[in-house]
Amino acid sequence: MTHPAIQITNLDKSFGAGFKKYRALTELSLSIDQGEVFGFLGPNGAGKSTTIKLLLNFLKPDSGSLMVMGHAVGQEEFRQRIGYLSEFPFFYEHLTARETLLLSGRLSGMDRRSIDQRIPMLLARMNLAEATDRRVGGFSKGMKQRLGMANALIHDPEVVIFDEPMSGLDPVGRHQIKRLIAELKQEGKTIFFSSHILSDIEALCDRIGVIHKGVLLYSGGLGEFLAEGNGLEDRFVKLIEEADHASAA
Amino acid sequence: MQALRNIWFLALATCTEGIRHRALWAIVCLAALLTMANLGVTNLYSWDLGKVSVEFGLSAVAFTGLLLVFFLGMKILADDLERSRIFLVLSRPVSIGQYLVGKYLGLGMILLLATIILGLSATLSMRYVLWKYPAYVPPDFSWLVYVMALTCQWLSLMVVLAASVLCFSFASQPFIALLLAVSVYMVGQNMELLRRVVLENPQAGALSGQENLVIALSWIFPNLSFFDKKYAAAYGLAFSGQEFLLLCLYAISYSALLLFFSAILFKRKELA
Amino acid sequence: MNRRLNATLLLGLILSGLYAASYSALLKQGREFNHSASSAGIWNLPPGALLALAGEFKGLFADYLTMEAGAQLGTELVRKQEGGFRVVKKHYDWPNIHRIFQAAQTMDPSFAQTFIVAQGWLPWEPANMVVETQKILQTAALSRPWDWQPYRSMGFNAYYFLNQPGEAGKFFLQAANTPNAPQFLSILGARLAQKGGATKTAIVIMKSMLTDKNPEEPGYVDILDRLHALEGVLLIEQATASYEKKLGRKPSSLTELTASGILAALPPNPYNLDYCMDTTGVIYFDKPDCL
Numbered sequence: 001m002t003h004p005a006i007q008i009t010n011l012d013k014s015f016g017a018g019f020k021k022y023r024a025l026t027e028l029s030l031s032i033d034q035g036e037v038f039g040f041l042g043p044n045g046a047g048k049s050t051t052i053k054l055l056l057n058f059l060k061p062d063s064g065s066l067m068v069m070g071h072a073v074g075q076e077e078f079r080q081r082i083g084y085l086s087e088f089p090f091f092y093e094h095l096t097a098r099e100t101l102l103l104s105g106r107l108s109g110m111d112r113r114s115i116d117q118r119i120p121m122l123l124a125r126m127n128l129a130e131a132t133d134r135r136v137g138g139f140s141k142g143m144k145q146r147l148g149m150a151n152a153l154i155h156d157p158e159v160v161i162f163d164e165p166m167s168g169l170d171p172v173g174r175h176q177i178k179r180l181i182a183e184l185k186q187e188g189k190t191i192f193f194s195s196h197i198l199s200d201i202e203a204l205c206d207r208i209g210v211i212h213k214g215v216l217l218y219s220g221g222l223g224e225f226l227a228e229g230n231g232l233e234d235r236f237v238k239l240i241e242e243a244d245h246a247s248a249a
Numbered sequence: 250m251q252a253l254r255n256i257w258f259l260a261l262a263t264c265t266e267g268i269r270h271r272a273l274w275a276i277v278c279l280a281a282l283l284t285m286a287n288l289g290v291t292n293l294y295s296w297d298l299g300k301v302s303v304e305f306g307l308s309a310v311a312f313t314g315l316l317l318v319f320f321l322g323m324k325i326l327a328d329d330l331e332r333s334r335i336f337l338v339l340s341r342p343v344s345i346g347q348y349l350v351g352k353y354l355g356l357g358m359i360l361l362l363a364t365i366i367l368g369l370s371a372t373l374s375m376r377y378v379l380w381k382y383p384a385y386v387p388p389d390f391s392w393l394v395y396v397m398a399l400t401c402q403w404l405s406l407m408v409v410l411a412a413s414v415l416c417f418s419f420a421s422q423p424f425i426a427l428l429l430a431v432s433v434y435m436v437g438q439n440m441e442l443l444r445r446v447v448l449e450n451p452q453a454g455a456l457s458g459q460e461n462l463v464i465a466l467s468w469i470f471p472n473l474s475f476f477d478k479k480y481a482a483a484y485g486l487a488f489s490g491q492e493f494l495l496l497c498l499y500a501i502s503y504s505a506l507l508l509f510f511s512a513i514l515f516k517r518k519e520l521a
Numbered sequence: 522m523n524r525r526l527n528a529t530l531l532l533g534l535i536l537s538g539l540y541a542a543s544y545s546a547l548l549k550q551g552r553e554f555n556h557s558a559s560s561a562g563i564w565n566l567p568p569g570a571l572l573a574l575a576g577e578f579k580g581l582f583a584d585y586l587t588m589e590a591g592a593q594l595g596t597e598l599v600r601k602q603e604g605g606f607r608v609v610k611k612h613y614d615w616p617n618i619h620r621i622f623q624a625a626q627t628m629d630p631s632f633a634q635t636f637i638v639a640q641g642w643l644p645w646e647p648a649n650m651v652v653e654t655q656k657i658l659q660t661a662a663l664s665r666p667w668d669w670q671p672y673r674s675m676g677f678n679a680y681y682f683l684n685q686p687g688e689a690g691k692f693f694l695q696a697a698n699t700p701n702a703p704q705f706l707s708i709l710g711a712r713l714a715q716k717g718g719a720t721k722t723a724i725v726i727m728k729s730m731l732t733d734k735n736p737e738e739p740g741y742v743d744i745l746d747r748l749h750a751l752e753g754v755l756l757i758e759q760a761t762a763s764y765e766k767k768l769g770r771k772p773s774s775l776t777e778l779t780a781s782g783i784l785a786a787l788p789p790n791p792y793n794l795d796y797c798m799d800t801t802g803v804i805y806f807d808k809p810d811c812l
Binding site: 015053056057058059060077079080082083084086088089090091092093094095099100103104106107108109135151 | 251254255258259262265266269270333334336337338339340341342343519520
C-alpha cells in the first residue's frame with residue numbers, strides 16, 4: 001500500500017501572542033495521493049503559504065502532524081524528495097543560473113556528473129539556455145520564475161510544491177508554466193500548488209482544496225466541486241461568502 | 250560526510266556572492282588607498298616612523314575588516330532572511346547548523362581575502378618606509394611577528410563575525426542584530442581593561458563589589474584585546490609561538506561555541 | 522520649459538548663496554572660536570575612558586594626539602597683506618598641552634615622538650614643567666627598555682633644571698645600562714653620581730654593567746678604571762666620616778686624614794692623579810689642581 005505523498009492532520013498554527021494572537025490555520029486536514037495534481041486555492045491571506053511553509057518545516061505547527069512521502073516533517077529528513085518554488089523566488093544575485101543550480105544540486109546530494117547533465121537540459125526546457133552564465137541579478141521576473149522551476153526540479157524530486165507559480169507572469173510565461181505542470185504530471189510527479197487564479201486550477205488540477213481564513217472549506221475532486229453546475233469562480237465565491245456569513249453569525 | 254560537503258558548498262557560494270559584491274571591492278579599494286596613504290602619514294612624524302607605519306597599516310586592516318563584518322556580512326545574512334533567499338537553501342536537506350556554519354565560513358573566506366590584500370598593501374608601504382628610514386626601524390622588528398599580528402587581526406574579525414551570526418540568529422530585526430554585534434565588539438575590546446580595573450582595584454567606583462559579575466562577563470564576552478598585537482608588531486616586541494597557538498585555539502573554540510548557540514536559537518525562529 | 526529651467530536655476534543659485542554665506546560665517550566664527558576650542562578635546566577624558574574609547578586603535582589615537590600637541594606648539598604664521606608671513610606670538614596653554622602628552626602616553630607609552638617633543642618643550646621656559654616632564658620620561662623609559670634616551674633626558678633635567686647631580690648620575694647610569702647606549706653615559710653618570718653624594722649607588726650600577734660586558738669589549742677598561750676610582754673615593758669618604766665621628770669635625774685635608782691613622786694611605790688612583798678634597802668636603806678623583 002502506497003502512502004499519500006502529502007498528509008496533513010489537524011494542523012493548527014497561530015502567530016503572535018496575547019491580544020495580538022492571530023490564528024492562521026485551524027484544524028487543517030488534507031491528503032494528497034502520489035501522482036496527483038492538487039490545487040490549493042483561497043483568497044489572499046487565507047493560509048495557503050503558511051500551510052506550505054509548515055510542510056517544508058520553515059514554521060513549526062502548534063499542533064497536528066505533517067507527513068511527506070511517509071516521513072514526518074520536522075522529525076525525519078524528506079527534503080531530498082521534494083522540489084519547492086516559493087511565491088517570490090529570490091536567488092543570490094551575483095551567482096549565475098548555472099552556479100545557482102549547481103549549488104542546489106550539490107546540497108541535494110547529487111554528484112557533479114548528474115548535475116552537469118541536468119543543468120543544460122532543465123535550462124533549455126525553461127527557455128533559459130542563453131542565460132546559463134548570466135548573473136541572476138540581471139534576470140527579469142519571468143526568468144527568475146522559470147529559474148525557480150528549474151531549481152525545484154534539478155534533483156528530479158517526486159513531489160513538487162509550487163507557491164503561486166503563475167504570480168506576476170505575463171500570459172506567455174503562464175502558458176509555459178502550465179505546460180510544464182502538465183508535463184510533470186505525465187512524468188508521474190505529485191504536484192501541490194497554491195493559487196488564486198481559478199482558470200489555472202480548472203485547467204490543471206485533479207483535486208482541489210479551498211481554504212479561507214485558515215479553515216479548509218472543501219477538499220476533494222474538482223468535478224464534484226463543480227457538480228452544482230456553476231463555474232468554478234461562482235462556486236468559489238459562493239463558498240467563501242457562506243463561510244463569511246457563518247463566521248459572522 | 251554530506252554535512253561537511255553542504256557546509257563547504259554553502260561557504261563557496263557565499264564567498265563567490267560576496268566577492269562579486271561591488272560593496273566589497275569599494276571597501277577594499279578604499280582601504281588599499283588608505284594603506285598607501287601610510288606613506289604620507291608617516292612623513293608627518295619625526296620619530297618612530299617604523300611604528301607609525303606598521304600601526305597605521307594594521308589599523309587599516311582592522312577598520313576595513315569591521316566594515317566588512319558589520320555592513321557586508323550582516324547584509325548578506327539579513328538579505329537571506331528578508332528576501333526569503335534562505336528558502337533556496339532550507340528547502341534542501343540542509344540543517345540550520347550547516348547553513349549557519351557554511352555562511353560563516355564563506356564570510357570568513359571573504360575576510361581572509363580582504364586581510365591578505367590589505368596586509369600586502371600595508372606591507373608594501375611599510376617596506377618602503379622601513380627601507381627609507383632605517384634609523385627608525387624598531388631594534389627587534391620582525392616580519393614574522395607582523396604576519397602573526399595580521400593573522401590575529403583576522404582571528405579577531407572571525408570572532409566578531411561569529412558574534413554577529415549569534416546576534417542575527419535571535420534578533421527580531423537586522424538593525425537590532427547590527428547594534429548588538431557592535432556592542433559586543435566594543436565590550437570585547439574593553440573587557441580586559443575592565444577585568445584588570447576590578448581585580449586590581451576592588452574599590453573601583455561603581456564596580457566595587459561586582460568583581461564576580463565582571464569576571465563572569467569576561468568569560469561570556471569575547472576578550473578581543475588579546476588579539477590586538479599591533480603594539481607588538483610596531484615595536485618589535487616578543488610574541489611567542491605558544492601565545493599565538495593559544496590565541497588560535499581560543500578564537501576557534503569561542504567561535505564554534507557561538508555558532509553552536511546560534512544554531513539552537515535560529516531553529517526557534519519562525520521563517521515566515 | 523524655459524520658465525521651469527529659469528526657476529530651477531534661480532532656486533539653485535539661492536540655495537548655493539545661502540550655503541556659501543552660512544559656511545563662511547561659520548568659518549569666520551570658527552577662527553575666533555578655535556583658540557578657546559583648542560583646550561577642549563578627548564585628551565581631557567580620564568585614562569580609563571580614553572582607553573575604552575580607543576579600543577584596538579590606541580596606537581592611532583596616540584599618533585593623533587601627538588599631532589595635536591604639535592599643532593598646539595610651534596610657531597603661528599599670519600599672512601601679510603603685502604605678501605609674505607609674519608610670526609605671531611602664540612599663547613600656549615601648558616597645562617592643556619601637558620594633558621595631551623599624558624593622554625598620548627596613556628594610549629601608547631612607548632611612542633618616542635611623545636616623550637621627545639615633551640622634553641623639547643615642557644621643562645623649559647615658559648612652561649617650567651620639569652617634574653611633569655620627568656614623569657612622562659619615566660613612563661617612556663619603562664616602556665622602552667631598548668632606548669637609552671628617556672633616562673638620558675631625565676638625567677639632563679635632574680642636573681640642569683633640578684640641580685640634583687646625584688640623581689642625574691643615577692639616571693645616566695640607568696641609561697648606560699640599556700643596550701647600545703653610548704659609552705659616555707656610564708662615565709658621565711658615575712661622575713655626576715659621585716658628585717651628588719651617590720657614590721655607593723654609582724659603584725653598584727657600574728659593577729652591574731661590568732657583569733654584562735666582556736673584558737674584550739671596547740669601553741670595558743674605561744668603566745673598570747672609573748669603578749676603581751669611585752671605590753677609592755668611597756674609601757676616603759668612609760674614612761672622612763669616621764674621622765668626623767671621632768673628632769667632631771671634618772679633616773681639613775687628605776694629609777690630615779692619613780696622618781690620623783684612620784686611613785693608612787690613599788688608595789691607588791687609576792688615572793694617576795692625586796685624590797683631593799675641596800673646602801666643602803667633597804672628594805675628587807680627577808681634579809689635579811685641588812689643594
